[in-house]
Amino acid sequence: MRIDGLQYANWSEKIFRQLREGGVDAIHVTIAYHENFRETVLNFEKWNRWFEQYPDLIMKGQWAQDIDIARETGRTAVFFGFQNPSPIEDDIGLVEILHSLGARFMQLTYNNQSLLATGCYEAEDMGLTRMGKQVVKEMNRVGLVIDMSHSSDRSTIEAAEYSTRPIAITHANPHAWSPALRNKKDAVIRAVTENGGMFGFSVYPHHLRDKSDCTLESFCEMIARTADTYGVEHLGIGTDLCQDQPDSVVEWMRVGRWTKEIDYGEGSKSAPGFPRMPSWFEDNRDFENIEQGLRSVGMTTGEVAAIMGGNWYRFFAESFGPKAGG
């Protein structure tokens, strides 16, 4: 079973076919960076059209069991998430509304301070806000997963502890391996995994050691060491694949409507666009490379299967509905 914990591609029939070629059973796709509620609904509508147009390749994913249906029918189940809480605006009632529409992950922040918590690029980190605590409770109630991939340390640790259900960092790598601002320090990964949460490894070059030149061996060795430290059952893949996106999109991701100046985010003035992907992961047909790489660094078949999809499956099954027995 192969599940990718995060993608934001420029979707097309070509990519849907590559998902099938790569044996990807499920993906979590981002459908909001800075979109407000109505704009996010337009993105749900866009996906509804794709589900109607490509019924043999993709299907809407709402529950872990949908992955079984996708596997039985040779399709990829598509689960929705937001990298920012902008879709709920200032209205806690929208948490359940968006969950009803199919949202399953929501980051509490995207780089900046939000109404809920602090993003990883702010100078100060105030932790969960008043509304943040209320929204975490509501997300716990309905089964919308808290994703802290772009949040700052204290906010992430507080979210992991305040949440009564496991949370996720869907796409990042350990800071100790590659000290990017977006990568996660030991205390952060520990807080998430010790509370039952998931950590998804990113293939986005800005999160890799040696960026686009990172070797498959280095990436897989890092995964094996992370498993030794935090437990293999908490780990998955979250490629952050942004395939076929024009550079205007990475600018939108970074600046949205919050500034009139350019913010280069993880890029720079001399390299403002999307970075070149590593040669061993250029699109969805390359999951096999990661799988082989994990075996090459000595992981067992069971461990590799857990990381490639089994752990995400279990997490999806536990996370997307009201809490069992309560």
Add this chain to the structure above:
Amino acid sequence: MRIDGLQYANWSEKIFRQLREGGVDAIHVTIAYHENFRETVLNFEKWNRWFEQYPDLIMKGQWAQDIDIARETGRTAVFFGFQNPSPIEDDIGLVEILHSLGARFMQLTYNNQSLLATGCYEAEDMGLTRMGKQVVKEMNRVGLVIDMSHSSDRSTIEAAEYSTRPIAITHANPHAWSPALRNKKDAVIRAVTENGGMFGFSVYPHHLRDKSDCTLESFCEMIARTADTYGVEHLGIGTDLCQDQPDSVVEWMRVGRWTKEIDYGEGSKSAPGFPRMPSWFEDNRDFENIEQGLRSVGMTTGEVAAIMGGNWYRFFAESFGPKAGG
């Protein structure tokens, strides 16, 4: 089994308890008259709060099977509908979005011309518009029932014929029995029922012979004759109960934001408010009176059961999802 095909009460714990006292297993409630998409979402949110606050009295209804669950657990299943297409604005993609949120009925018009068809108070009736035909097709695809209660004759007949699935008039009475503008002429009822659709009898005084003074016998006799003419299997109850609403609400229903002048609708300058309900149907505890009344005019137990809920149940089961077998 008791199912009410339309209510628009000023909801409260009192009314939810009366639904239980009256043995009402399911109701279709109006959550939009003139609301745009975002405003309608706020109304879904309001109901989500009620479902959370009164889990022992009510539950969200999405599928006919939810009525079985409601019966087994002693609750009333609440199904949602709109009396106007205003919630979809000019965006056909919102049909599926709103269906995902739980909408199950949508009137193509409310008294006035809409983007889709002509309302019953217009001087001219142009039938289904260009967008109207597209939306009917989309409603057919996702399982959102076309309701023509407030539409004009030609528009209703065209909708019944153009739709590939049965449509409904959830709340009205035959014009021949009480010649109100909102009541339906023979050709209209025939078009709806001959195409498999449903006709729900209203207890709203403006639709009754002798209005608030209508007798139970006259009402039930009318139902029996309608069954003789169009077939008992197409008939149900749609009380149009507007319990506990202040008169400001009937003004909102009539004028929305489309005029700066007062429009009295079915009322008049001397009687602009909600009319007094007939003594035999004042709230949800009075369904027993209608049931007894139908038996008194000679209907069989099976016929009475069909009208009180069985027919709506079958219609719900056939109408709310994608069409069986394609």
